[in-house]
Amino acid sequence: MLQHLTKTLHPGILNDCFYQHSTAVCAQRAQRTGRPLPLLTMCLTCPNARRSSVHLPQLATARAQAQRPLDMPTGLSRLQTAALSTHIAELDHAISKLATTETTAP
Numbered sequence: 001m002l003q004h005l006t007k008t009l010h011p012g013i014l015n016d017c018f019y020q021h022s023t024a025v026c027a028q029r030a031q032r033t034g035r036p037l038p039l040l041t042m043c044l045t046c047p048n049a050r051r052s053s054v055h056l057p058q059l060a061t062a063r064a065q066a067q068r069p070l071d072m073p074t075g076l077s078r079l080q081t082a083a084l085s086t087h088i089a090e091l092d093h094a095i096s097k098l099a100t101t102e103t104t105a106p
Contacts, residue, residue, distance in 0.1 A: 013058045014094075015049040023047050044090040051098050059098070063091040 010017040021027050025046040043049045051059075066088050069076060076084070 012043065013055070014062060015043045015051045015055055017043065017046070017048050018050065020048055044094050051094065053098070056095065056098055059091055059095050063088060063095065066091065 007018045007020070010019055023046075025048075026043075066084050070081065070084055070088075
């Protein structure tokens, strides 16, 4: 990707994005802006996203923040619980995939 001059790198906290409108998950949920829309939180499932060990601490922090409301005794609705559980599962997948890649790299 870095060799292709028509791709623009958008550095991020949970991942970096090589934005391509045709495959951007965030672009399917909002009007066309010509840039990534990380606030739509689709970076965990977008094919434009790239992660490295630099992102691992922030992914772990995001996972801990998402887990906190589930651990509290206050009652969350079923939809809130489901949304947080799904988000945590996506973060777990990204973290384990990145951890596996980092341990198998030469």
